[in-house]
Amino acid sequence: MKALDLKLARDLWRMRGQALAIALVLAAATATFVLSVGVHGSLVATRDAYYARSHFADVFATLKRAPRSIVARIADIPGVQRAEGNIIQYATLDFPGREEPIRALINSVDEFGRSRLNAITLRKGILPRPEHASDVVVDENFAKANGLGLGSTVAAQIYGRRQTLVIVGIGMAPNYVYALAPGDLVPDERRFGIFWMGRKALEAATDRREAINTLSLTLDRGASQAEVIRKVDSILAPYGGTGAYGREDHLSNAFLDSELKQLSAMTRIIPPIFLLVSTFLVYIVLGRMIRTEREQIGLIKAFGYSGWAIGWHYLKFALAVALLAIVLGSLAGIWMGQAMTRLYAEYYRFPFLTYRLSPPVFLAAGALAIGAAALGALGGVRSAMALQPAVAMSPPPPPVYRAGTVERLGQLAGFSALGHMIVRHVARWPGRSAITVLGVGLSMGLLFATMQFVDASKAMLDQFFARSQHQDLTVTFTEARNEHAIHALAQIPGVLRVEASRTIPVMLRLGARSKRTAIESADPASQLTARIDGTGQEVALPPAGLMLSRQLADQLRAKIGDPIEVELLGGRRTRSVQQLVRIVDEVVGARAYAGQGTLERIARDAAPADAVLLRIDPQARTRILTRLKDMPVVLGVTERQAALEKFTEVIDSNILTMISFYIAFAAAIAVGVVYNSARILFSERAHELATLRVLGYLNSEVAIVLLGEIALLVVLALPLGCMLGYAMAQLMIAMFSSDLFRLPYAATRASYGFAAVVVLSAALATALLVARRVMKLDMVRVLKARE
Amino acid sequence: MNGKDVALDESLAFRGEGLEKVYQTGETSVRALRGVDLAIPLGEMLVLLGPSGSGKSTLLNIIGGLDRPTSGRLFYRDTELTALDDRELTRFRRAQIGFIFQFYNLIPSLTAEENVRLVTDIANNPMEPRDALELVGLADRCDHYPAQLSGGEQQRVAVARAIAKRPGVLLCDEPTGALDSSTGVRVLETLERAHAELGTTVVIITHNVGIAVMAHRILHFRDGQIARVETNEHPVEPRQISW
Incomplete structure (x- = not known):
């Protein structure tokens, strides 16, 4: 190993604390990038492959009822590649011992295997057979959640008639990746399932012989979707068509799109914050390192090393930190990506959803980390390259302090000499002080924006369920009813x-x-x-x-x-x-x-x-639910409380994952920034601190000079953190809003408080760690050396 | 008075017995002090002379409470310094000792007056910072930062800082080491003035034999021991010194 590289290795070891602190922040950038881009990529790849393999339709239409022959007319529309007509029918299920309403959406499927579009992927078993009217395929999540397997029977009330269904297959289809019951905000796999039944059997069960109430079509490449929709609508108008629509308005697909949009929003907001802070940290740490090694640089140059060799030497320090960050960040990103993919697999019904490790993602993450570190190193490296040996080997001019605005404030406030030391040092290094303030502010802002997300979800919950819905049950009818049916319900006791x-x-x-x-x-x-x-x-x-x-x-x-x-x-x-x-x-x-x-x-x-x-009356719940199940006109019952609980459960479990990630990330920034600021501060002031000790100041009093400056900067960072947090939260709301949701800005004071407390704790713990060095100051040695 | 008598004597500032200091550096140990006994009377002006590494700085640091001997006992008046813990040593320095160093050790972010205030803020019966600066002839430079002062001026601020708390003892480690002759003399004059006006015990370390003539006594150090004690019946005033 060359001598200069040995120096690099020892420098890295000597400064391991600071190098690690920067690497942690940079690793957070890599991790969030790998996480969000990786999960986004996995989700898109999975979706596209699944859609293509199972022929997810391009255009969908629902109607009241039309003869099956209409499908041929639709298929003749120019630009339509294939059209299929089916029946969909909501039904209520009756599980022994379960009084809460359980609903199914039953889809017809050609029992001769002629269905192509929105094809079922079978996990187990077979498709419904001809002449077996009770055969059904059930979606996998519902089957799992309710302990159903092949051969299980389910009692269903379809179109007013009781029927026992036999499960012959377990599977899924691309039009129900996100299977949402009407009135719900999140899938509830225990209370809502997707079923597929043979066409003839469902026609018979719903009195729709040779009739359909839903259409799916695929389009030729280059066909105009708008034109096809217009023609479909005009054909379906007499049959109660409710308007054809494309994939973008398809509920399941729209939810998936909104999730993808959120992931890419995350990619655009979160990693840049970490990259920015890392760049700043490299800038201040390397800058300080080069200032302290001024004489060594002069000496090395005097030996005949070129400016480039010196520049490369210091750049390698930054690159080594970046490499460490890439390794740590990639591992963390993979781990979090797997956790997040598992979470998605719970809500999205894909036949396969694995977190794919894609080399370009890691290459891009690595390039970003190296770029950020190199950018931060630029200033220091340039100054090291520019140093003239003769100038470098003489001691640097003493720092010049002058009375400024801060000074006059200090006079007014009647600062002690220690107070002046703190304030003037902050004013002496405005750039570095600003970086510390900005870094801590960003850390708090990030945490706050995440917390606000939780608040926003809860506010949405409150608005949607608690404030705008006061019913206990929602009863839907098989078809629209008049006052008579309403009156009949009012008669039920309770x-x-x-x-x-x-x-x-x-x-x-x-x-x-x-x-x-x-x-x-x-x-x-x-x-x-x-x-x-x-x-x-x-x-x-x-x-x-x-x-x-x-x-x-x-x-x-x-x-x-x-x-x-x-x-x-x-x-x-x-x-x-x-x-x-x-x-x-x-x-x-x-x-x-x-x-x-x-x-x-x-x-x-x-x-x-x-x-x-x-x-x-809550006392009468069971009785009422039982009565409703037996009423032929009732298509389904939704319980508000159950939907509310499910949504809360989803928020809580997601939040736990998300919040713990973000607390770790925000803390990484706060720790990285405060640790490096404190270490630089300590190294710059070791001489002064030792002098204070000699003059008779106690360790605790000397530590105040160190902690006081950090505290001042952190306190300045708090209001900035609130403002940055507010801005980030607004940005996230704007980027996360979709047709389906629009998150309200609903930050609570507790969120500001929590963000402040986490950041303050991280800052305090880190600063105390550095302050312990005051105890170990060797007064004699420090004073012997000229600074 | 290089005696072994460490019994309570109210005329003594420091009394030390069998002071040893061993520095462990890696696998080798350096014996910086090899059994030094000493007695420094109150109000004495004492010079420690000797080549580098002879142990004089080690002794100064020990009597100033910056360092501890490996063995031996040391008293300041009736307090046994060797029995004090870190915090008590700090309190001792705060109350009794004024330090002056070769490289001034001023705080660059504080003005001359504020550097003095650093000490008066924590002392029991200090002077006004301006009075201390007046005493070293820098009353008109109160608001200057160290970077705006010459080396001699900075050292005089350090002297003002050391005397402002009215210390019992002034310990000076090569106070003129970084200064030219005429500037050095001005610094010595201020030391002499503090000694005369405040009755402070002054201990000065120097390489510079020329300075020794202003002392009451001179301790010659060699190899961690006091090789010779020289008593000066007629100390010379600093302005008569040059080098």
């Missing part, structure tokens, strides 16, 4: 209140923009539902005109007062124009509302109820 809920599928248009959605309405005197806007205020349904959620209004670029064209779907294709009278800031979905009168004018009839909301 039912305290019944309210009808009306939803009609519509197409909204404004100018060239259109959006397929549904208009919701409720009784004017409704007690069980409320619409809550962003400020937490309850918003009444307008007596006339439409109210849109902010999401939907933005998509249509609609302003209050704009005339919105409303086309009724799923039956008579009536059109009317309604004025947009109000925009409401809601957290979930892109929704439209109207008062009952408006809804009836749009529908041109006294719109019947397709669902009712019930408030019940």
